[in-house]
Amino acid sequence: xxxxxxxxxxxxxxxxxxxxxxxxxxxxxxxxxxxxxxxxxxxxxxxxxxxxxxxxxxxxxxxxxxxxxxxxxxxxxxxxxxxxxxxxxxxxxxxxxxxxxxxxxxxxxxxxxxxxxxxxxxxxxxxxxxxxxxxxxxxxxxxxxxxxxxxxxxxxxxxxxxxxxxxxxxxxxxxxxxxxxxxxxxxxxxxxxxxxxxxxxxxxxxxxxxxxxxxxxxxxxxxxxxxxxxxxxxxxxxxxxxxxxxxxxxxxxxxxxxxxxxxxxxxxxxxxxxxxxxxxxxxxxxxxxxxxxxxxxxxxxxxxxxxxxxxxxxxxxxxxxxxxxxxxxxxxxxxxxxxxxxxxxxxxxxxxxxxxxxxxxxxxxxxxxxxxxxxxxxxxxxxxxxxxxxxxxxxxxxxxxxxxxxxxxxxxxxxxxxxxxxxxxxxxxxxxxxxxxxxxxxxxxxxxxxxxxxxxxxxxxxxxxxxxxxxxxxxxxxxxxxxxxxxxxxxxxxxxxxxxxxxxxxxxxxxxxxxxxxxxxxxxxxxxxxxxxxxxxxxxxxxxxxxxxxxxxxxxxxxxxxxxxxxxxxxxxxxxxxxxxxxxxxxxxxxxxxxxxxxxxxxxxxxxxxxxxxxxxxxxxxxxxxxxxxxxxxxxxxxxxxxxxxxxxxxxxxxxxxxxxxxxxxxxxxxxxxxxxxxxxxxxxxxxxxxxxxxxxxxxxxxxxxxxxxxxxxxxxxxxxxx
Ligand code: HDE
Numbered sequence: 129x130x131x132x133x134x135x136x137x138x139x140x141x142x143x144x145x146x147x148x149x150x151x152x153x154x155x156x157x158x159x160x161x162x163x164x165x166x167x168x169x170x171x172x173x174x175x176x177x178x179x180x181x182x183x184x185x186x187x188x189x190x191x192x193x194x195x196x197x198x199x200x201x202x203x204x205x206x207x208x209x210x211x212x213x214x215x216x217x218x219x220x221x222x223x224x225x226x227x228x229x230x231x232x233x234x235x236x237x238x239x240x241x242x243x244x245x246x247x248x249x250x251x252x253x254x255x256x257x258x259x260x261x262x263x264x265x266x267x268x269x270x271x272x273x274x275x276x277x278x279x280x281x282x283x284x285x286x287x288x289x290x291x292x293x294x295x296x297x298x299x300x301x302x303x304x305x306x307x308x309x310x311x312x313x314x315x316x317x318x319x320x321x322x323x324x325x326x327x328x329x330x331x332x333x334x335x336x337x338x339x340x341x342x343x344x345x346x347x348x349x350x351x352x353x354x355x356x357x358x359x360x361x362x363x364x365x366x367x368x369x370x371x372x373x374x375x376x377x378x379x380x381x382x383x384x385x386x387x388x389x390x391x392x393x394x395x396x397x398x399x400x401x402x403x404x405x406x407x408x409x410x411x412x413x414x415x416x417x418x419x420x421x422x423x424x425x426x427x428x429x430x431x432x433x434x435x436x437x438x439x440x441x442x443x444x445x446x447x448x449x450x451x452x453x454x455x456x457x458x459x460x461x462x463x464x465x466x467x468x469x470x471x472x473x474x475x476x477x478x479x480x481x482x483x484x485x486x487x488x489x490x491x492x493x494x495x496x497x498x499x500x501x502x503x504x505x506x507x508x509x510x511x512x513x514x515x516x517x518x519x520x521x522x523x524x525x526x527x528x529x530x531x532x533x534x535x536x537x538x539x540x541x542x543x544x545x546x547x548x549x550x551x552x553x554x555x556x557x558x559x560x561x562x563x564x565x566x567x568x569x570x571x572x573x574x575x576x577x578x579x580x581x582x583x584x585x586x587x588x589x590x591x592x593x594x595x596x597x598x599x600x601x602x603x604x605x606x607x608x609x610x611x612x613x614x615x616x617x618x619x620x621x622x623x624x625x626x627x628x629x630x631x632x633x634x635x636x637x638x639x640x641x642x643x644x645x646x647x648x649x650x651x652x653x654x655x656x657x658x659x660x661x662x663x664x665x666x667x668x669x670x671x672x673x674x675x676x677x678x679x680x681x682x683x684x685x686x687x688x689x690x691x692x693x694x695x696x697x698x699x700x701x702x703x704x705x706x707x708x709x710x711x712x713x714x715x716x717x718x719x720x721x722x723x724x725x726x727x728x729x730x731x732x733x734x735x736x737x738x739x740x741x742x743x744x745x746x747x748x749x750x751x752x753x754x755x756x757x758x759x760x761x762x763x764x765x766x767x768x769x770x771x772x773x774x775x776x777x778x779x780x781x782x783x784x785x786x787x788x789x790x791x792x793x794x795x796x797x798x799x800x801x802x803x804x805x806x807x808x809x810x811x812x813x814x815x816x817x818x819x820x821x822x823x824x825x826x827x828x829x830x831x832x833x834x835x836x837x838x839x840x841x842x843x844x845x846x847x848x849x850x851x
Contacts, residue, residue, distance in 0.1 A: 148475040150235055151534045152259035152288045159529040160478055175210055184211075220485070221520050222271040225316055226282045228330075229265030230364075230417040231484035232424060234473035236260050236287055236434065242468055245385050245438060246377035248497030250289040251468065259288040260471055261530065263487055264364040264416070268319050269330025274409035275416035276400060277330040278359045278619065283369030283391060284489045285471070288534045291573060295493040296389050297513065301358055302370040304454045305347040307594050309508015315340060315347070333626035342635045346594070349455050349601040352643065355619035356604075357399035357612055357677060363419045365430040365689070366398040368680065373491070373506035374452050376499040376578065377438070384578050386444065386451055386501055388458060390435040390465050395689075396682035402618060404789045407756045415757075421476050428689035428716060429474040435465035449600065450593040452503040456600055459672040487530045488517040496575045504590060522546050538565050601643050602667050607675040617647055621654040633657050638664065688716040690759040695782065695799075696723050699768020702731040702742055704796045708762050721746045722753065724776065732766050750778040755786040765797020774805045783807055 173181040187208040190199035203209070223229075236250070236258040243252045250258050265282035266273065281300040286293055305315045318340035321327055328334050332354065341347050353359070361367040369391030377385045400408070408415045423430060437458050439451055449456040477483035492500075492510040500506055517525045523544035525531060537549075540556045555564055568574035608616065620640065624633040637657035640648035645663035652659045673679055692712050696705060712719040723729040723746035731742045747753075755761065761783060763773075773779040783806040786793060795803040 144475075148233070150233075150257060150259040152261070153233060153475065155288075155532070155534050156478075156483075156529050159482075175207055176214070179207075181207055223265075223520065224516060225267050226265040226284075227271045228269045228273050228275070229263045229282060229484065230420060231261055231263035231477060231487055232420060232473045233475040233477065234260045234262060234429075234471055236469060236471045238469040240466075240468040242377075242436070242466075243379065245379055245387070245436075246497040247380050248289075248294075248377070248495055249291050250287055250294060250495065251377075251497065256290070258290075259534065260473075261286045261288075261483070261487055262471075262473060263484060263489070264420070266330065268316075268332065272413075273330035274413035276360065276405040276408040276413075278332065278354070278402075278405065278623075279330065280354060280359060281361060281364070281367060283364075283367070285369070285391075286487065286489060286531075289495050290535050291495040292535055293493050293531075293533045294495045294498065295489040295491065296369075296371045297489045297491050297509070298369045298371045298389065298391070300361065300367040300369060301350065301353045302368075302372060302388075302390075302457050303350050303353060303600075304372055304505060305341075305350045306344070306505065307346050307453055307455055307590055308504045309512065311344070312508065312512070315344070328626075331626070333623040335627045335629045335632045338624065338627050338632045338636050339629075342632070342639050345597040345639075346455050348597050348639065348643070349604060352601045352604050352616065355616050355623070356608065357615050358397075359619075360400045360402060360405040361416075362398040362400050363395075363423075364416055365420065365423060366393050366395050368392055368397055369432065373454055373509065374501040374503045375494070375506070376501050377436075378497060378499060378576075378578055382579075384441045384499075386439040386441070388437040390437070391432040391471070392435060392465075392467075392680065394431040394433065394683050395686070397677040397680035399677065401789050402615070402622070404756050407754070411754050411756055420473075422718070423689045424474060424476055426689065426716075426718065429472050431473075432471045433467045434469035434471060435467045437463045437465055439463060448593070449596065450591050452501050452591070453594050454503060454505040455597070457604075457675070459603070460674045461672050465674075482528070483530045486521060486525075486528050488513075488521055488525050488528075490514050490517070496573060499578050524548065540565070598642055598665060599668065603670055603672055604675050605644050605647065606667065606669060607671040607673070609676050609678050612676060612678070613647070617650045620647070620651040624651065624655040624657070630657075641665070643667070686715075687712075687759075690717045691720060691757065692717050692760045692762060693720050693722045693753075693755065693758040695761055695763045695773065695779065696721065696729050696744065696746070696766070697769040697772035697776075697779070698730045698737070699732050699735045699766045699772065700729065700744075701765035701769070701797055701799075702744075704764035704766075704799070705731075705744065708764065708794075712762075720748065720753065720758065722748050722750060722782070724772065724779070725749050726752060732768065735768050750776070750782050755782045755791070756789070758786070758791070760792040760794070761786050763793070763795040763799030763803055765799050767798045770798035770802040773802045780806045 173184055175181060187201040188205035189201050191197070192199060201208075238251060238254045238256065238258075241252045241254050246252065250256065263282065263284045265284070266275070266277060266279040267282065268279055269277060282298070283300055284295065284297045286295050306312060317323075318336045319332055321329060322334060322336050332338075341351050358367070369389075371389030373388075375387050375389070377387050379385075412418070420430070437460070439458070444451060447458075447462070451458065490510075490513040491506060492514060494500070500510065521528065524547050527548045540558060542551070542556050553564060555562065558565065558567070570576045605613065605616065620636075624636055627633045627636075633655050634657045637648055637652040637655070637659050640651055641659055641664040643665075644667050648659050648663075651657075694705065694709060694712075709719050709721075721729070721744055726746050726749050728737075728740050728743035729746050730737050730740065731744070734740070734742055763783075779802075783793060783803060787807045793803060793807075
């Protein structure tokens, strides 16, 4: 796959550098060492102190000159010791949450200035291009865990603005498990592997997680989202991002607005089906990482619209929920999302560790014009992120190349382990007799806190409206399509089946009665729990828009960057192969040829394998790259090919599995016979009977129906089923 995707490069490396550079990339060039160029320029290996290394393969040893026998290795070999010492200390602590992730560079463009809400340059100056670095992640798994597990996805963005770094450390789900930061260690301990045996890895399907979810009722809304298809995205490029917490914007008149931040992918929101996600976790644990890099490599740069929901200060209390409660959404029919910008991700890091692993986000990093609310979760986060970076990266973490701002930095924070910057001058304090480095008055861009009036008594509690925990859980569930509801039911059935303590699954089924009785009944039936004869709490029946992912279709129906497998065996029809192959490429999708072997596959008339002039090279064989790795399949005609495929259990499984995962399957000519042999079951029929002269039509069907609105989560099929 790698070799192939590189062969598919749309953009040459040099052109890519010119197209994707920005102020931050230029800043990083200062630290970038081009090792390939260094070797070519005759700069071979040296020690870290710069001495040329004569031999990078052999430790210094004693050799017996008579027998030629090798004796002990010598501790005195400072060159070998340095190499091993450096290696011994390569690891740093992984992130305590969100350890597994991948990052890429991009840029943000403001499309609509909003001076009515804020003074922030990044949100008022449409002529700017602001460099960004985004890290996507899962939450619970450790650094080496699989990409496609059921979990919330992190979506953290660092904006390198002219006024300093601004971080939106968000998720792909708009709410959270807890209302108060003090509960964070508990929810994470409950979700991470259990303490006695460190099992299970990267899963919420265990007793402790669901025990906590039941007892901690404010998690109810969030766990409904976590059991939905949002927690198994098809791609980082096809999921939303949410700042989750309530931030504030302040304008030049000193008026303050509450704000929530949104990222909406141009490609629409799509998910895997659970069986696919499970299989991919084993077949390709790097599936999402590679998907992102493959798209960027091929010039299919992911684009997200940037939106805000804004509530003026005076309207803070107009809602039946508290707008500072991170377990609640601001329903979009009450507070619409205003689109004001877009972000394009267009460049992979040069090296994973210094960029993706060392990037460090902080919710407390905002720029003038943007501020915090009293959201008690956000207040705690503002403390936690800064603190964790000190453990992970050391006191001087903000000096690391990926973290340093592109604007000037000057202050008297000094010293500490691994200080890089060298500051000239005789003073390191303020005020000083030379007037060096005075603070900036607000009129000259100094950060100003909103002058909020405060009065009160110290208490350990949250606001009154924080106590309601079920309304929005119901609102979310009610707003899903039937397909999504079924997936939620199946997700609970899977998770609770993995809980072997009856207290846990019995109680959780009771909790589901508080949300939706039919849901509770279906899950209880599967997992062997008992529930009351009637709902414990009636479903209010309300729905709202833009919670279902069906409400986020692609902006334009497209198969751009989708992976399509063309299935062939010897004797395939070359014409119907070529038409589809060309059409797929022309639509900027990525065709892969899959056959019984990775090698030449011979077309009709050349089945004897003597003339290879018309042969096509298969990229992979059926067991090498499974159907799970593709979005759609296409089977060209050819009698012999169809006979071979029909006789192959692997080929049949390939098509059946893709069919079971609700993928589009197109076939023409004798390819249709194979398709029918493989998957025509009672109640299943071909949507259209195509012949090879209709390949174009078939392709049209793939384009418009595969990833369009109707079949948003699952793709559609040239075949239809009665389910
Ligand atoms: Fe985080 N979270 N979090 N979190 N979080 C971290 O910071 C924390 C929360 C999120 O790609 C840690 O640098 C507390 C909500 C992302 O590097 C840590 C609370 C949301 C990332 C931390 C929350 C997030 C983190 C671990 C409750 C969605 C990965 C490593 C008060 C809006 C960032 C690190 C990356 C990472 C603390 C809740 C998103 C320990 C205390 C809500 C995307 O500081």
